[in-house]
Amino acid sequence: MAIASVENRSSIASLWRNKEARSVIVQIITVTVVFALVALALRNVAVNLEAIGKEFSFDFLTAPAAYDITFSPFLDYTSRDTHLIAAAVGILNTLLVAVCGIAFATLLGFTMGVLRLSGNWLISRMAYVFIEFTRNVPVLLHILLVHGIVVTTLPAPRNAIGIGDTMFVSNRGFYVPAPVFEDGAGIVGAVLVIAIVAAMGFRRWAKRMQDETGKIYPVFWICTGIVAGATAVAFLAAGMPLSWEVPALKGFNFKGGMALKPEFLALWLALSYYTSCFIAEIVRAGILAVSHGQTEAAHALGLRPNRTLQLVVIPQALRIIVPPLVSQYLNLTKNSSLAIAIGYMDVVATIGGISLMQTGKEVETMIIVLGVYLVFSLTISAFMNWFNRSIRLKER
Amino acid sequence: MKTTTSATAGAIALALGLAGSAQAGTLEDVQARGVLNCVVSTGVAGFAYPDDAGKWHGFDVDFCRATAAAVLGDPEAIKAVTSTGKTRFTKLNAGEGDVLWRNTTITFSRDVGVKLRFHGVNYYDGQGFMVPKSLGISSAKELDGASVCIQTGTTTELNLADYFHSNGMKYEAVTIETNNEARQNYLAGRCDVYTTDASGLASTRSTFTDPENHVVLPEIISKEPLGPATRHGDDQWSDIVTWVLNATVTAEEKGVTSANVDDMMANSKDPEVLRLLGVEGNQGSELGLSADWAYNIIKSVGNYGEIFERNIGVNTPIGLARGLNALWTDGGLQYSPPFR
Ligand SMILES: N[C@@H](CCC(=O)N[C@@H](CS)C(=O)NCC(=O)O)C(=O)O
Numbered sequence: 001m002a003i004a005s006v007e008n009r010s011s012i013a014s015l016w017r018n019k020e021a022r023s024v025i026v027q028i029i030t031v032t033v034v035f036a037l038v039a040l041a042l043r044n045v046a047v048n049l050e051a052i053g054k055e056f057s058f059d060f061l062t063a064p065a066a067y068d069i070t071f072s073p074f075l076d077y078t079s080r081d082t083h084l085i086a087a088a089v090g091i092l093n094t095l096l097v098a099v100c101g102i103a104f105a106t107l108l109g110f111t112m113g114v115l116r117l118s119g120n121w122l123i124s125r126m127a128y129v130f131i132e133f134t135r136n137v138p139v140l141l142h143i144l145l146v147h148g149i150v151v152t153t154l155p156a157p158r159n160a161i162g163i164g165d166t167m168f169v170s171n172r173g174f175y176v177p178a179p180v181f182e183d184g185a186g187i188v189g190a191v192l193v194i195a196i197v198a199a200m201g202f203r204r205w206a207k208r209m210q211d212e213t214g215k216i217y218p219v220f221w222i223c224t225g226i227v228a229g230a231t232a233v234a235f236l237a238a239g240m241p242l243s244w245e246v247p248a249l250k251g252f253n254f255k256g257g258m259a260l261k262p263e264f265l266a267l268w269l270a271l272s273y274y275t276s277c278f279i280a281e282i283v284r285a286g287i288l289a290v291s292h293g294q295t296e297a298a299h300a301l302g303l304r305p306n307r308t309l310q311l312v313v314i315p316q317a318l319r320i321i322v323p324p325l326v327s328q329y330l331n332l333t334k335n336s337s338l339a340i341a342i343g344y345m346d347v348v349a350t351i352g353g354i355s356l357m358q359t360g361k362e363v364e365t366m367i368i369v370l371g372v373y374l375v376f377s378l379t380i381s382a383f384m385n386w387f388n389r390s391i392r393l394k395e396r
Numbered sequence: 397m398k399t400t401t402s403a404t405a406g407a408i409a410l411a412l413g414l415a416g417s418a419q420a421g422t423l424e425d426v427q428a429r430g431v432l433n434c435v436v437s438t439g440v441a442g443f444a445y446p447d448d449a450g451k452w453h454g455f456d457v458d459f460c461r462a463t464a465a466a467v468l469g470d471p472e473a474i475k476a477v478t479s480t481g482k483t484r485f486t487k488l489n490a491g492e493g494d495v496l497w498r499n500t501t502i503t504f505s506r507d508v509g510v511k512l513r514f515h516g517v518n519y520y521d522g523q524g525f526m527v528p529k530s531l532g533i534s535s536a537k538e539l540d541g542a543s544v545c546i547q548t549g550t551t552t553e554l555n556l557a558d559y560f561h562s563n564g565m566k567y568e569a570v571t572i573e574t575n576n577e578a579r580q581n582y583l584a585g586r587c588d589v590y591t592t593d594a595s596g597l598a599s600t601r602s603t604f605t606d607p608e609n610h611v612v613l614p615e616i617i618s619k620e621p622l623g624p625a626t627r628h629g630d631d632q633w634s635d636i637v638t639w640v641l642n643a644t645v646t647a648e649e650k651g652v653t654s655a656n657v658d659d660m661m662a663n664s665k666d667p668e669v670l671r672l673l674g675v676e677g678n679q680g681s682e683l684g685l686s687a688d689w690a691y692n693i694i695k696s697v698g699n700y701g702e703i704f705e706r707n708i709g710v711n712t713p714i715g716l717a718r719g720l721n722a723l724w725t726d727g728g729l730q731y732s733p734p735f736r
Contacts, residue, residue: 052628068557070569079557156585251541343571357549360510
């Protein structure tokens with residue numbers, strides 16, 4: 001007995017000394033603790049909800065939301081629709097500002113990253129000051145600042161600034177004519193799609209020709225020519241099936257046309273320029289990381305500066321730029337949840353705000369909101385991983 | 397940001413059981429803590445607002461003080477837990493506050509769905525519209541196509557949707573989080589109209605530099621009975637809040653004021669007054685409070701009428717008449733069940 005237990009103890013001790021066994025033990029313990037904590041939290045939710053007499057259920061999603069959301073560019077929403085539809089409106093609005101924000105932030109970020117490296121002292125200093133000022137102020141303040149500027153400095157609709165009687169700038173939004181498609185517009189659209197496909201085909205072919213014969217075609221210009229030319233011809237042939245609906249002041253507000261609302265504008269611009277500053281620094285670092293020898297070698301081979309940038313520097317810099325870029329995209333998407341501060345109706349403001357409040361379903365609505373952000377983030381990550389792999393160093 | 401985090405924090409608090417006080421025992425918790433946590437608004441002139449020194453004042457805050465006077469014997473032993481329209485119930489249910497005194501309308505869904513306890517009405521209100529005089533509008537029926545500033549997470553948001561829908565009118569909802577932001581957007585002309593409880597409109601207008609240039613339209617489109625709320629599951633605490641409110645109303649009805657309460661206690665012949673002030677009977681101990689709980693309220697904060705006139709009455713910048721909030725004996729709706 002006694003001997004056995006001594007042996008036992010020493011075998012446990014030796015298990016502990018074994019590096020592999022030890023790491024397995026530690027992992028098992030960690031997983032157990034994590035699961036126990038999660039279970040405890042879930043149990044607490046249940047107990048606390050029970051204590052105040054609430055049941056956990058998603059039934060409320062099918063009841064009428066009863067509140068209005070005026071900004072709903074994709075769905076025709078009324079207050080008679082359900083909380084589920086209201087959530088969908090919010091999700092689409094989040095998606096809209098995230099996609100537009102990512103696009104603009106990327107454009108702005110790359111531009112500024114390059115400007116920071118400019119040989120012109122004034123330009124690089126200006127970019128530097130802008131970046132430093134912007135990224136050291138919390139993004140919420142930027143959002144409030146832009147919104148405040150739009151709402152307080154621009155005139156009311158009655159005194160809107162007109163641009164040629166077709167576009168109007170006011171503190172209720174920027175109004176531009178909306179295209180109205182008439183009979184035959186479908187054909188033009190079809191021609192446009194065909195032209196794009198054709199242009200892509202040409203690009204493929206040109207690349208193969210270059211690989212085989214070394215002859216370089218001006219791909220960009222030819223593609224543009226194909227698309228623009230074909231569409232223009234189709235447009236004229238179909239009798240110009242397009243007219244414009246011009247916004248006009250009726251009563252309190254402008255009617256007709258398309259509008260960029262101050263809430264969207266403020267959120268979009270603020271998120272974009274804020275994030276672009278981080279992107280600019282990433283881009284600058286990426287470009288600087290490509291050793292100067294590469295550029296010199298390319299020059300020595302006789303490549304012109306443009307081509308050097310395109311073929312040698314950017315592909316190598318991208319590999320460094322893309323991974324940190326992903327986290328900036330994720331940040332922008334998550335920061336868009338500040339929308340409520342200026343009344344932009346995103347997913348937090350709709351299902352995670354008004355619906356939560358009107359139904360008292362805190363836990364359920366928060367689960368939905370967290371789920372939405374999780375899906376967005378994972379999608380962005382997956383896409384960027386794919387992109388990262390496609391630009392990876394291809395070893396031959 | 398603030399509200400997102402506090403909503404999430406509320407949900408997390410529910411999850412982690414920080415909300416231990418969701419169960420019975422609020423009275424013991426408050427007495428052990430020595431401070432009463434009241435959920436109030438982020439700032440509405442006359443109703444709940446901090447002064448330069450950070451001390452809170454107002455109609456709702458005085459009811460919070462009355463509760464503290466009853467429970468702790470000290471009207472100053474309060475802490476204001478600010479909340480937007482959207483976060484107030486989460487904060488209450490998560491245990492951040494013991495009681496909510498915050499321009500809150502009693503509705504079926506809040507009572508039954510959100511699982512709150514309501515304890516009577518401390519202000520009978522209704523939803524109104526405010527517009528700049530320069531618009532030349534005299535009725536809410538003329539508001540078709542207008543941009544309307546509205547506070548998110550309120551009953552007024554739902555009434556607004558119903559009102560325009562049933563009148564076949566369209567509007568642009570400019571959804572805003574706090575009264576202060578709504579005020580800024582309204583003054584900047586982002587919206588043509590601000591709509592909320594009529595009391596809130598009067599209060600907001602009183603903070604303008606040019607109140608005379610803004611009118612409140614005649615239409616009142618809803619019933620907004622505003623009152624205190626507590627969590628489910630603590631009947632004793634619910635009783636206390638109910639009878640704190642009733643004590644202020646009964647005191648006014650019986651003519652007991654902060655000025656004459658000592659005299660009344662010594663000389664009154666009215667048995668109900670004597671019960672209220674703890675001279676006769678044992679109502680205080682039945683509530684779990686000291687015998688002089690109601691005396692403390694009236695002595696330090698005053699009766700309903702005093703609270704009303706001091707904070708929002710006709711002689712204040714808010715300038716609200718008693719109207720529906722007069723005692724039932726004066727043709728109003730304020731009516732307390734008897735102290736018997
Ligand atoms: N009575 C309505 C509306 C209450 C409400 O939010 N009123 C506004 C305007 S008076 C308010 O108190 N705002 C305070 C704040 O923004 O913190 C409700 O209970 O939903």
